[in-house]
Amino acid sequence: MPKTLSTAMPETATPTGGAAPAVSAVHRRIGFAVCLVTILLAVIDVNIVSAATVPIVQDLDPAHGVDKIPWLISAFALASAAVLPLYGKLCDTIGAKKVFVGAVATFLVGSALCGAAQSMGELIAARAVQGVGGGGLMSVTMVVLAQLMGPGDGTGRGKGGSIGGLVAGAGMALGPWLGGTLADRASWRWIFYVNLPVGIAVLAAAVVVLRLPVAPVRHRIDYLGAALAAAFSVSLLLVTEWGGKDYAWSSPVILGLAGGGAVALALFLRRQTTAAEPILPLSMFKVPVVRLGFAIQGLVGAAMMGALVYVMIYLQVVRGIEATSAGLFLVPMAVGMTAVGLASERLARRGWSQKTFVLAGTVAAALALGLLATTSVTTSLWLIRAELLLMGAGFGLLVGQLVQLVQAAAPRHQLGVATTGARFFQTLGNAVGAGVFGTVLSRVYESSGPGGSTSALGALRGAAHRDGVHALTSGMDVVFVVAAGVMAGAAVLATRLPGGAPRD
Known part of the structure; x- marks a missing residue:
């Protein structure tokens, strides 16, 4: 893909249809650094709370706090999903820089409120505020990255995968460890306060350094x-x-x-x-690459839910590994993502198209899920680590590539909507995957396990408990089979992608 944009030009067409101000190489590098740190914050914040739920409950509400943990986890996701379509339209309407600054500022306000919360109710509400900002950390940042690269910038193809794999891998490894360490050695409040100095630095750099286009005509929202x-x-x-x-x-x-x-x-x-001026124009779905990209992103989101959640359940319930130690099993997955991230740019230079990345990633992830479906109560933990390594490599090949495909194929003035749309479909995929896999596990367990439901497993003893563990493992194997099938479906869709994704 030839380079068609020079940052030395004082003004040129941009993905939003506006005019891009002159951008020096220094400003561009700092802009990329700002985006990297922001994505790292977003990835870490998704799983950092899970490692500190027990200290939070013991401090704020030891009597009834356990019942509110699901709301503590889901409040962020609910708020984040709710605002994603709006973020995309705002990027296309008032410019990505203003939306980026607003999202980071909202995230910081929510983080401060979380750290200062004096009850579970206050913390859940503050977590929702944080989620409103968090919904833009990843999605709007991808819009900013696209505008920094510029339309037709051939360097973006490998760079996007490299950045995505490295940062997502680092964040996945750091999140649980950082959350557990801060909760054990300082206070659970620092898992939120730690966002403030980093976020303030990002905010200041974004205000001063980012040079992004502004939409030439104001639009209604x-x-x-x-x-x-x-x-x-x-x-x-x-x-x-x-x-x-x-x-x-x-x-x-x-x-x-x-x-x-x-x-x-x-x-x-x-x-x-x-x-x-619709918030998610249905005309975008007439573009085959956009339509396929959204569908694949949704399927990947659903399969990821099966991979992460049920591996953790298996390790803790079946193998009796503590939550903090179980979180360390994500390190091989993060290593796989990081290794692929390091190799992505070199693979792109050797001729790998975005279709090749997506196809290879979906096939590798489907294979890893298929291998996980053979897990028993005595499977070697090192084998599980190896399967998670392969899973990480598959996801590492996918990170960033689908978004870039959608960005390249969408009309220029709908870059923001297309980018956040991909993230929105991944979120919906996560939700559907959670519901489907949970139902599958319950049905399989209830058909063969003692006690009637998985929630009764902890109360079983002796042979009944052993039978329940075996039934639960069998249910998880079926979950992994279904997840592998979902990812195989994504691979089939990936074969229909064009070799490249030229912008309309």
Whole structure:
């Protein structure tokens, strides 16, 4: 792909359709560094809280706090998913720099409020505020990276994979370790306060250094469409979070949420056909690469949920490994992502197209999930580490590539919507994967395990407990088979991608 943009030019066309100010090499490098640190913050913050839930509960609400842990974890995800479509439209409307600064500032306010919380209720509310900002840390940062690279910048193909693999791998390894270390040696509050000095530095650098285009014409924002998208995504996440666990799938609460989500989706789709400037233009789905990219991202999101959550459950429940030690099993996965990240740019120079990256990544991840499906109660832990290493290599090949494919194929003035749309579909995939895999595990366990449900396993003793562990392992094997099938479906879709993704 030939280079068509020179940063030495005083003004040139940009992905947003505006005019790009002159950007020096120094400003560009600092901009990339700002983006790297921001992505690292986003990846770390996704899993840093999981390592400190026990100290948090013991400090804030030792009597009833355990029951509120799911809300502590999901509040961030719910808020993040709700604002993703709006972030994309704002990037295309007022410019990515303003949205980036606003997202980072909101994230910092939420982090400060989390650290100062005096009750579980306050912490959950503050975590939601943090999630509103966190929804933009990854998605808007990818828009900023695309604009720093410029349209048609051939260096971006390998660089995106290299950056994504390295940072995601480092964040995955650092998150649980950092959370556990801060909680044990300082205070759980520092898992939130640690964001402040880093985030303030990012904010200051972004304000002073980032030189990004501004949309030449102000546009209206479809706030009603954004609200309907938020209502649908929150309903879907709550159904998958509560269904089969807190409430039966046939309960009025789950049926009401599912019905409300379906109505919100129908209204949202209708709104997108009638709004003057829709929040997620349906015309984008007419572009084959965009349509395929969104679908593959959703399937990858669902399969990732099976890979991470159920490996951790297996290690802790079946093998009796403590949560902190189980988190260290993510290190091989992070190593795989990091190694592929280091190799991505070299592979790109040797002729690997983005289609090749996506196809190889989905096949490797499907193979790793298939191998995990052979796990028994006595499987070597080193074998599991090797399978997670392969899983990390597969995901490392995918990180950044799908987003870049979508960015390259989407119309220039819809870069922000296309970028956050990919992240939005991954989030929805996570939610659907959680619901489907949880149901599969419960059904398999209930058909052969003692005690009726997985929640009763901890109360079993002797032979009944051994039978329950075997039944749970069998259920997880089925989950991994389904996840491998989902990833294989993503690989089939990847074969339909063009060898390159020229911008329209």
